[in-house]
Structures are given as C-alpha cells and as structure tokens.
Amino acid sequence: MATGLLEGVIANMPMFRQVARPNLAELARHARVQHVRRGGTVCRRGEMMNCFFGLAYGLVKLSLRADGGDEKVLRLVGPGETFGEALVFRERPNPLDAVALADTMLVVFPAQAVNALIERDPNFARGLLSSLSERLHNMVAEVEASTLLSARQRVVAYLDSLAANGAAGRVRLPATKTVIAARLGVTKETFSRLLRELANQGLIAVDKRDIVLRDRPRLAEIAHPSAPAALSERRA
Amino acid sequence: MATGLLEGVIANMPMFRQVARPNLAELARHARVQHVRRGGTVCRRGEMMNCFFGLAYGLVKLSLRADGGDEKVLRLVGPGETFGEALVFRERPNPLDAVALADTMLVVFPAQAVNALIERDPNFARGLLSSLSERLHNMVAEVEASTLLSARQRVVAYLDSLAANGAAGRVRLPATKTVIAARLGVTKETFSRLLRELANQGLIAVDKRDIVLRDRPRLAEIAHPSAPAALSERRA
DNA sequence: CAATCCAGTTGATCTGCCTCAATTGCAGCA
DNA sequence: TGCTGCAATTGAGGCAGATCAACTGGATTG
Numbered sequence: 001m002a003t004g005l006l007e008g009v010i011a012n013m014p015m016f017r018q019v020a021r022p023n024l025a026e027l028a029r030h031a032r033v034q035h036v037r038r039g040g041t042v043c044r045r046g047e048m049m050n051c052f053f054g055l056a057y058g059l060v061k062l063s064l065r066a067d068g069g070d071e072k073v074l075r076l077v078g079p080g081e082t083f084g085e086a087l088v089f090r091e092r093p094n095p096l097d098a099v100a101l102a103d104t105m106l107v108v109f110p111a112q113a114v115n116a117l118i119e120r121d122p123n124f125a126r127g128l129l130s131s132l133s134e135r136l137h138n139m140v141a142e143v144e145a146s147t148l149l150s151a152r153q154r155v156v157a158y159l160d161s162l163a164a165n166g167a168a169g170r171v172r173l174p175a176t177k178t179v180i181a182a183r184l185g186v187t188k189e190t191f192s193r194l195l196r197e198l199a200n201q202g203l204i205a206v207d208k209r210d211i212v213l214r215d216r217p218r219l220a221e222i223a224h225p226s227a228p229a230a231l232s233e234r235r236a
Numbered sequence: 237m238a239t240g241l242l243e244g245v246i247a248n249m250p251m252f253r254q255v256a257r258p259n260l261a262e263l264a265r266h267a268r269v270q271h272v273r274r275g276g277t278v279c280r281r282g283e284m285m286n287c288f289f290g291l292a293y294g295l296v297k298l299s300l301r302a303d304g305g306d307e308k309v310l311r312l313v314g315p316g317e318t319f320g321e322a323l324v325f326r327e328r329p330n331p332l333d334a335v336a337l338a339d340t341m342l343v344v345f346p347a348q349a350v351n352a353l354i355e356r357d358p359n360f361a362r363g364l365l366s367s368l369s370e371r372l373h374n375m376v377a378e379v380e381a382s383t384l385l386s387a388r389q390r391v392v393a394y395l396d397s398l399a400a401n402g403a404a405g406r407v408r409l410p411a412t413k414t415v416i417a418a419r420l421g422v423t424k425e426t427f428s429r430l431l432r433e434l435a436n437q438g439l440i441a442v443d444k445r446d447i448v449l450r451d452r453p454r455l456a457e458i459a460h461p462s463a464p465a466a467l468s469e470r471r472a
Numbered sequence: 473c474a475a476t477c478c479a480g481t482t483g484a485t486c487t488g489c490c491t492c493a494a495t496t497g498c499a500g501c502a
Numbered sequence: 503t504g505c506t507g508c509a510a511t512t513g514a515g516g517c518a519g520a521t522c523a524a525c526t527g528g529a530t531t532g
Contacts, residue, residue, distance in 0.1 A: 072383045072384055085369070089365040090366060092373060118358050118362065122358075122361065125361035126325065126351075129361070129364055132325075132368040133324075133325040134326055136322045136372055137331060139376065139378075140300070143310065143375065143378055143379055144331075146382050146383050147300075147308045148300060148306060149302075150488075152488095176509065177509070178508090178509065186489075186490090188509085188510070188511090189511080189512085190488090192510065193512080386518075387518075412478095412479065413480065422520090423521080424479080428480065429481085429519095
C-alpha cells in the first residue's frame with residue numbers, strides 16, 4: 001500500500017486539512033515523491049515549473065541571488081509546508097532558487113492534477129487560496145522588515161518569532177548563522193556583531209545555534225518601538 | 237438597470253475574465269459601490285476586513301507606515317485592478333493602509349458572496365488564484381529590489397517598467413515624486429538627486445511628472461548589471 | 473494679492489551597515 | 503594526527519543613502 005503511505009503524508013500537510021479523503025487519495029495517485037540530498041538543488045530560478053511541492057521531511061531554502069554573489073533567503077521551508085503554488089497559476093518562470101539544507105523528501109503535485117482537483121473540490125481551492133494568502137501576508141511583513149526596520153530590529157523580531165513557535169525563551173536557529181543572516185538581509189559579520197551586542201546587554205545568551213531570550217519585554221521593545229518604553233522620562 | 241452597469245464594470249476587470257456571465261451577474265447583485273474622495277481613507281491597518289475591492293476608476297495607494305513617520309508604498313492600484321483578496325481567506329487584520337490619491341470608485345465584494353461563487357464556479361477560484369499568484373510574484377520582485385538592488389537601480393528599473401506598459405520611451409509618474417520615492421524605498425531627496433544625475437548623464441529628460449527615457453539600452457544596463465557592459469576593458 | 477501650504481530641489485553632514493582582511497575553532501577525512 | 507575547508511568572529515575603514523536645514527516655485531485660499 002505505497003499509495004496509502006503517500007496519502008497519509010499529504011493528509012498531514014495543513015493546506016490539505018479541509019480536503020475530503022477520497023479527493024486526497026485521488027491527488028496522491030497523481031503525486032510523485034522526490035528525494036533531494038543535503039546541498040542538492042530542487043529547482044533553479046528561470047526554470048518553467050508546472051508543479052508545486054510539499055515537504056515531508058527535511059529543510060529547503062528559497063532564495064534570490066544577485067550577480068554580485070549576494071544572496072537573500074526568502075523562506076526556510078520545513079516539514080508539512082508547501083512551496084511553489086504560485087507557479088501553477090501563472091505561466092511565468094520560477095523567480096527563486098530552491099536548495100535542500102538537509103536530506104529532504106518532497107511530494108510533487110503536478111499542475112494538471114491540481115487543476116482537476118480544483119474543479120472537483122472547492123475546499124481544495126480554498127486551501128490553496130488560504131495558503132497563498134498567508135504567503136502574501138508573510139511577504140508584506142518581509143518588505144516591512146527590510147524597508148522600515150533596522151538590522152537590529154530585524155534580528156530581534158526574528159528571534160522573537162522563533163520563540164513564539166516554540167516553548168518559552170529558548171530557541172534554536174534552523175540553519176547556519178550565515179544562512180540566517182541572509183534570511184534577515186544582513187551580512188554574517190553584522191549578524192555576529194548584533195548577537196554579541198545583545199548578549200553583552202544581557203538580553204540573550206548564545207551558545208552556537210541555541211539562543212536563550214533572557215528579557216522578552218525589552219527585546220519586544222527593541223523590535224516594536226511603538227511606545228517609547230515605560231520608564232523613560234516623560235517631562236519636557 | 238443599475239445592476240447591469242455594475243456587472244459591466246466588474247466584467248472589465250481582468251481577474252473576472254474567465255467567469256461565466258450569469259455568475260458575474262450573481263456576484264454583481266451582492267457587490268456594493270463605494271466612492272472615496274481624493275485623500276480619503278479606504279481602510280486602515282489593523283482593521284478586520286471581510287471583503288475585497290475592485291477599482292472602477294481612480295487611484296489607491298497601499299502603504300505601510302513606521303511609527304517614525306516613514307512610509308513605504310507597496311502598490312499603486314489603478315482602474316481594473318483589485319486589492320485585499322488575501323484578507324478574505326485569512327482571518328487576520330489588514331496589514332496595510334489604503335488611501336485614495338484621486339477621486340475613486342470602488343466595487344466592494346463581500347467575503348460571503350466570494351465564497352459562494354467559489355463553490356459554484358471553479359473558474360472564479362482560478363481567477364482568484366491567478367490574481368494572488370501575480371501579487372506574490374510582484375512582492376518577491378519587491379523584496380529583491382529592496383534588498384539586492386541599489387537605490388539607483390530601483391529608480392531605473394521602475395522607470396523602465398513604466399515604459400514597458402506604455403508606449404516607447406515616454407512615461408508619466410502616476411503620482412507625486414514624494415509618493416513614488418516612498419514606493420521605491422528612498423527619501424524624496426535621494427530620488428530627486430538620482431533623477432537629476434540621470435538627466436545630467438543624458439539618460440533621461442525630466443519635465444515635472446513626465447520623463448523621457450533617452451537611452452533605454454544604457455538604462456537597462458544600470459538596472460540589470462548582468463554583463464559588465466560591452467566596452468569596458470577586458471585585459472588584465 | 474498677500475498669506476499659506478505643499479512638492480520639490482539642493483547643500484552639508486552624519487551614520488548604519490557593508491567591505492576587506494585576518495584569525496580562530498571545529499568537523500570531516502586521509 | 504595533521505590537513506583541508508567551512509562557519510564564525512573581530513577589527514579597521516569606507517560609502518550609499520539618510521538626516522537636517524534652507525530655499526524655490528506653483529497652487530490654493532481668505
């Protein structure tokens with residue numbers, strides 16, 4: 001029952017939550033599995049794609065590269081997440097590079113099967129719409145961060161967002177500091193200096209990829225300087 | 237036949253191209269018209285929305301604002317375009333401000349009607365998916381511009397993109413230079429200086445909001461420095 | 473037709489972050 | 503166990519673009 005296994009993997013991806021089981025089985029029949037080793041390329045900028053991907057396990061880096069060698073990481077895709085949906089609905093070349101940062105198992109959904117399922121199950125269409133909408137929100141947040149926030153604010157906001165997902169104030173960077181720096185739109189040197197500075201101020205403690213957030217309130221104040229803190233002088 | 241008029245307006249919006257006429261009529265029955273004067277607010281960041289918008293005529297600025305007063309314009313929405321789709325499919329507060337830069341007529345599509353139509357017409361769902369996908373591509377391009385390109389490259393690429401839409405090398409800025417500067421993620425001072433510099437080099441000619449692109453090839457070379465030009469020295 | 477306001481320009485200065493360069497530490501491997 | 507290579511750190515210096523400030527010109531208004 002190999003098909004049943006694939007169906008289970010697909011059923012666990014949040015974007016397919018609302019899809020009726022028989023339809024999932026049908027989708028699974030048309031889906032392919034693809035394994036990519038650490039360091040391997042999933043797809044390259046400029047290629048025409050007619051499929052999108054779901055991630056069973058592993059880690060994939062989606063990034064843009066400048067000719068100068070500079071790299072901007074847009075997203076790190078983890079298990080259960082999908083990417084490349086937008087390529088199915090626009091006849092445009094893929095705008096980003098996708099590279100596996102760990103041994104990875106992908107599920108490949110061909111455009112044809114996707115379109116057929118849209119025809120049959122409005123909940124699948126809604127799942128896609130929801131997925132794309134979330135992606136769009138994230139990109140808006142990304143633009144906001146990279147144009148309106150300082151490097152320090154981006155670093156702190158990122159650490160905070162990692163903690164929100166996990167337990168209390170203990171986070172682990174999902175990739176090397178060099179990759180995270182590219183994710184945050186700073187050089188690795190600047191990233192290193194900022195982490196050190198935050199550590200010196202007692203706000204965080206860094207041990208390789210593990211970081212303890214020692215003072216969430218003050219960190220939040222750095223990331224979102226909405227109110228000028230509580231205790232600064234108020235008189236003229 | 238007021239309903240018929242609204243239906244016609246809707247039918248002219250590209251995202252509804254593939255929708256069957258009876259379904260459009262049904263959608264029109266549930267849509268509202270909203271007029272906003274120049275300077276008026278369509279919606280504010282933080283509000284919960286349960287609708288999206290189409291633009292019959294006018295101009296709407298979608299922007300982010302930093303507490304420091306800084307503003308980043310994400311998009312200028314023109315006639316026939318839609319915005320806010322993503323808010324219908326995610327229960328999240330609206331991330332941006334929308335302000336009319338000219339007297340504007342909007343068509344408001346309530347979430348309920350949208351969801352009903354998705355149920356009935358897969359082509360409508362595809363129209364939405366296509367629209368969101370394009371938006372996502374544009375945002376990727378936006379991130380690329382703001383993180384990987386210099387201010388000069390962004391300005392030139394923007395002018396070039398305006399020309400692509402219109403005729404030859406004659407473009408008109410769709411808003412004040414201050415707004416365009418915020419669109420490009422630079423201060424108005426820097427924008428002014430860059431335009432002057434390009435003009436001094438004979439690459440463009442500026443007359444208020446009208447700009448003539450005098451040397452498209454060299455401008456393209458500035459925007460996309462893929463090859464280091466043709467004539468630079470090649471010997472060591 | 474002054475008064476006001478806002479868009480735009482221009483100059484002088486400042487600075488956050490990048491660039492370049494050198495060094496350390498650790499992991500994989502012969 | 504030493505070699506090789508990549509991740510990370512740290513220092514010194516430079517620059518693109520922001521900031522601050524002053525001024526111009528056109529449009530609106532009482």
